[in-house]
């Protein structure tokens with residue numbers, strides 16, 4: 001791992017760190033807030049269950065014989081099919097769609113969603129890899145339906161890459177959360193007369209992703225509609241669960257076996273990708289991670305924002321950021337700073353791994369004339385050992401340019417403000433907009449922001465973009481050379497602490 005690694009950085013962040021802003025629901029982009037919905041609603045609907053079903057339905061159209069399909073986001077193009085019926089699908093789509101960008105595919109977000117859903121609902125820890133690619137055309141039909149025969153289901157799981165025993169286990173793992181909705185399967189789940197058209201029969205009596213569904217099936221108390229429905233055609237779970245004489249279900253009655261099996265099969269399911277796709281190694285927590293790097297402009301100085309994240313807590317730890325000016329030295333005489341805040345950003349997943357994730361935030365004043373070329377950190381753990389230097393394996397953390405800078409504190413979700421060096425006037429200032437997806441949505445030119453006075457050798461430019469939730473690259477063209485600020489996010493417009 002070497003910083004920056006945009007894909008790894010983002011997936012690792014989504015998995016192991018929250019936003020730590022006190023009120024996670026403030027943010028459109030907060031996975032943890034959405035995941036409070038392990039169970040939500042009076043009927044027991046579960047956001048986590050919706051995310052897991054979504055992941056399965058996307059992966060389920062893999063064809064192991066020719067290596068096509070799998071977790072590739074083709075599901076978004078297949079949601080009008082009967083086999084993908086359900087309001088839960090639309091919820092999951094809406095939840096995930098705030099996250100993809102030019103580095104992060106929708107299908108990687110879906111995989112992360114499954115891991116977070118499982119962790120949040122006391123289910124197994126699921127190892128995550130990244131690098132999935134999103135399909136641009138729908139895939140074949142093939143998601144299993146309740147009315148199909150055991151033979152059809154066995155063949156369908158074979159094509160997905162699962163043997164008949166895996167089919168039993170994976171179905172039990174999936175059907176340990178959520179349930180069947182009357183709106184989606186009215187033949188199985190009737191509306192509650194006079195009360196609600198929207199009825200919901202849970203697969204088991206706990207909201208946890210645990211083996212209760214197995215135990216209740218084995219002891220005959222199950223209410224799982226796919227086991228006990230009076231229409232024998234629709235009881236696909238019953239046919240699958242007892243297809244080996246209940247040997248597998250009896251094994252899954254042991255909680256540890258259930259957890260290990262579900263971890264393995266969920267991982268296999270989300271790693272089911274077209275044969276042309278190569279996934280990264282499993283993404284483990286990065287011990288000392290730099291992120292949130294943003295050179296911006298304050299009133300008297302430039303401002304270098306950056307965070308250093310640790311996965312263990314230490315009250316005695318002292319962290320200093322140091323930097324070199326444009327010429328590699330420190331002619332301004334002031335090139336170090338201490339943190340402005342220390343935040344706990346532990347997620348359910350990281351806490352279940354025994355980690356205590358905390359961020360040291362810096363907003364370092366950088367002389368606008370001498371500027372900055374790179375930064376690094378000194379860490380004193382306060383335990384008597386010698387302080388250590390963290391410098392990205394010797395290269396330092398580089399700031400590639402200071403010609404075009406995002407100004408998050410002056411920007412809003414609707415108005416993007418950038419600062420552009422004015423010693424040599426740019427011939428063009430523009431941004432490439434990615435509206436939460438891998439593909440370029442549009443390119444727009446900035447206009448001078450006449451209401452913001454120039455300062456520190458920078459002019460200000462503005463653009464009102466009607467899409468409120470997007471990532472973007474900024475560019476300034478100077479003497480034929482294009483300077484670029486890679487992947488900024490409207491998220492920071494309202495969520496950058498005001499130092």
Ligand code: HEM
Nearest residue numbers: 049050053056086088144145146171174178179180181184
């Ligand atoms: C033969 C195989 C399967 C059949 C026929 C099947 C069928 C169904 C049906 C009919 C529902 C109700 C959906 C609704 O009312 O909206 C459902 C829900 C669900 N299924 Fe499956 N399923 C199968 C396998 C799986 C697998 C392998 C997984 C995941 C590993 C999975 C995960 C889920 C989840 C999490 C829900 C609950 C969704 C919610 O509460 O919103 N299913 N399934």
